[in-house]
Amino acid sequence: QKEVEQNSGPLSVPEGAIASLNCTYSDRGSQSFFWYRQYSGKSPELIMFIYSNGDKEDGRFTAQLNKASQYVSLLIRDSQPSDSATYLCAVRVADKLIFGTGTRLQVFP
């Protein structure tokens, strides 16, 4: 079983819609959870991190964590074509950050 799993996509949503990206992880001891955005050919950039169960909002982005279900999600409201990218979920295990393979999001006008 992979440590961090994501659906590879692509997830296609129309402009203005809510995009929902999901991630599951296997290590129950994980304490910190991250979402990165990666444009083609570029390095990943941090969007949000979350530690506690529940929701964390930052602008159009909301991260949701459910430790009992070992589930992390990212909601993007009012999706824009500029949000089209690959979204990487990452989980901190001890001193290491373990990544999923990413979900490709396509926002069409």
Added chain:
Amino acid sequence: SQTIHQWPATLVQPVGSPLSLECTVEGTSNPNLYWYRQAAGRGLQLLFYSVGIGQISSEVPQNLSASRPQDRQFILSSKKLLLSDSGFYLCAWTPGLDGYTFGSGTRLTVV
């Protein structure tokens, strides 16, 4: 403010040649440092990480090695490159447990 520098941006090397990629962090001390590789269309694979000078942990046994000669310098090396070493190499740092920041990456093509 803290910044991370990684170079070169692109590299084309023949099979069997050596490799040296360098990463430095400015504006902080005693960072945790990481080397990741991303093969074409694949996820990020952790290669090495370091929580202090001279402390290197290897995640994937292969023909690559890493060194940390100074507090804010992390070097990825190989004595003889393989075709399978091609990929996008990313250095990352964190001051502690969170806020991992990536460098701009090195795209390596082994021919």
